[in-house]
Amino acid sequence: MAFIDARGIPADQTSVDRLAANGLDYRLVDFQDDAQAASYQRAVARGFLGSEPTAEALSAERATFAERRNTGVFDRTGAENALPVATVNSWVTPLTLPGGDELGMWAISVVTVAGTHRRRGIARALLEGELRAAASAGVPVAGLTVSEATIYGRYGFGAAVPAARFSVDTRRAGWAGHVPAGSVEYVERDALAAELGAVHERARHARAGQIAGWQGRWDGYAGVTGSDAEREKVRGVRYRDASGEVRGVLVYTLTEIDGTFRSALQVRLLVGETTDAVAALWRFAVQHDLVDQVTADLRPLDDPLPWLVADARGVTQEVHDHGWLRVLDVDAALTARRFSAPLDVVIGIDDPLGFAQGHWRVQIDDRGVATVSRTDDQGADVRMGVAALSSLYAGGVRAAALHGAGLIHGDAATVERLDRAFISFPAPSLDIWY
The missing domain is CATH 3.40.630.30 (Gcn5-related N-acetyltransferase (GNAT))
Incomplete structure (x- = not known):
């Protein structure tokens, strides 16, 4: 299956405008340019508290970076050759789904913000910019692995693949x-x-x-x-x-x-x-x-x-x-995977960023195949935030646990039906960092 090349997706204009108001340039980095590439890689190493990379390390890692969409944030008051003060990169990769099929996922990596530039809205611009870019490209799910687990829920990501x-x-x-x-x-x-x-x-x-x-x-x-x-x-x-x-x-x-x-x-x-x-x-x-x-x-x-x-x-x-996911397109995401039990339920989803917002009727037949339709004129049988839906998506997190934590709202019988449908066999897994 062929997937889009994320490098062809331009920098998100909303993030460009937001950071420009704070004297910051948000732009894609050209990895055909040696100086830009080295500067970006050094900023990533610094952001993850790594040692200064050697020329050998820069050369060895450059091929991987060059295959991805690399975005940097630059302080206009800095020197001309200053390192970016924030980084993020992305690419579209196949994600294995319950049932064995796969879906293109917008993978996000190397999210860093320099300690000198905290509390300036940069992380928000990076993450929301990636989600808007993914949605504009028609990619229904985004994903990442995280070093800090308290950051990403606010952007609709849910911990979906435990390890x-x-x-x-x-x-x-x-x-x-x-x-x-x-x-x-x-x-x-x-x-x-x-x-x-x-x-x-x-x-x-x-x-x-x-x-x-x-x-x-x-x-x-x-x-x-x-x-x-x-x-x-x-x-x-x-x-x-x-x-x-x-x-x-x-x-x-x-x-x-x-x-x-x-x-x-x-x-x-x-x-x-x-x-x-x-x-x-x-x-x-x-x-x-x-x-x-x-x-x-x-x-x-x-x-x-x-x-x-x-x-x-x-x-x-x-x-x-370990693995965190973020549903962007409810219809495309749910119809791509297979489910473990029949279901007919209206799910109300709250999404502050708007991608998944609304009431969705999910009908799953005896084969585990879902049909999804928007039904905004209908009341919801069960309600949750998009982060909870994203946690459920791979089939490794129990709806009952999220219900017990107050993250899913509905009666016990409906939650049990949701649980039986979404659970995946064998247990989901992600054995690498990205």
């Missing part, structure tokens, strides 16, 4: 799972990125919430970028099934624990497209010689790990938010 963080005491946990047919073998680092990318691209279609990766992301996991302080520690293995096909890849680092001659294994990424692949790679990690602790993040909530070990109390699981 699990595991910590395993391997001596206590042991292993009780099956031993899959096939084999696990080491992969040289120069081949690791390609293996990761290939398996991830096949595996991502199995779970709602996943997006497509990119070469820079796989290079980063594989430790082949010059800016990776742990690159020399990176190791990788792959799982081949009984027929010899590669079905899973594990990338990890090892760190000695306080001079004990025992180590902690940190999973960078574990990707498996079959249950055997996931089990085989977990077994490799948990039973690794001289390893007392295994940690892994961004795992799906239905990950089998706690059920693969002999003592589940040797596995600590922490659930946290």
Whole structure:
């Protein structure tokens, strides 16, 4: 499926005008210009409290930036070659939906505002500008992963794809799972990125919430970028099934624990497209010689790990938010996914930015296919803000939980029907940052 190139969408004029009144220029950055590109990348590193990037790091990361729509905010009172005081970039990527289909999502990244320019409406201009750009391009959903979880709800984003963080005491946990047919073998680092990318691209279609990766992301996991302080520690293995096909890849680092001659294994990424692949790679990690602790993040909530070990109390699981979504076009978004139960309900949606505002009749048939129509002359059976709808969208957040928190308003029976329809199987997942 072909998606639009976000680089062809102009800077949002509303944000241009708002920031111009405060002496700030909001504009797209030309990555064909070496000076502009380097300045922008340095501003991103500064915004995320990173070290000053080397020439090697700038060169390695430039290709990724160049494929995206990069927007910067510039202070007119600054020097001619001053870094932008704020950044954001975006691109349209396939988002896997409940049911296995995919939809173009406006992915948003590198949102930064310099500490010298806070409280000047810049973040609002950045986020609302991205949403208006996405809507103008006909993209029905936006998404991001966040470093600060309290910012994005005000723009209609909802935490939609939760993730699990595991910590395993391997001596206590042991292993009780099956031993899959096939084999696990080491992969040289120069081949690791390609293996990761290939398996991830096949595996991502199995779970709602996943997006497509990119070469820079796989290079980063594989430790082949010059800016990776742990690159020399990176190791990788792959799982081949009984027929010899590669079905899973594990990338990890090892760190000695306080001079004990025992180590902690940190999973960078574990990707498996079959249950055997996931089990085989977990077994490799948990039973690794001289390893007392295994940690892994961004795992799906239905990950089998706690059920693969002999003592589940040797596995600590922490659930946290990860993937955030924002519905812009209710009709296009809901009709693109599949649902788990029939439903006929009028949903009243409050959206301060107006994109999803209104009353919507959602009719879902026995096949899980939705028909959506605007019915502004009709009362709502259930009411919610657009952030709550966005949290429900991928099927990983329960309507009952949002109802209990006062974020969905309606009677218990209607909320239960909503719950049964929106929930997705298997559990949604997002195993990368973007």
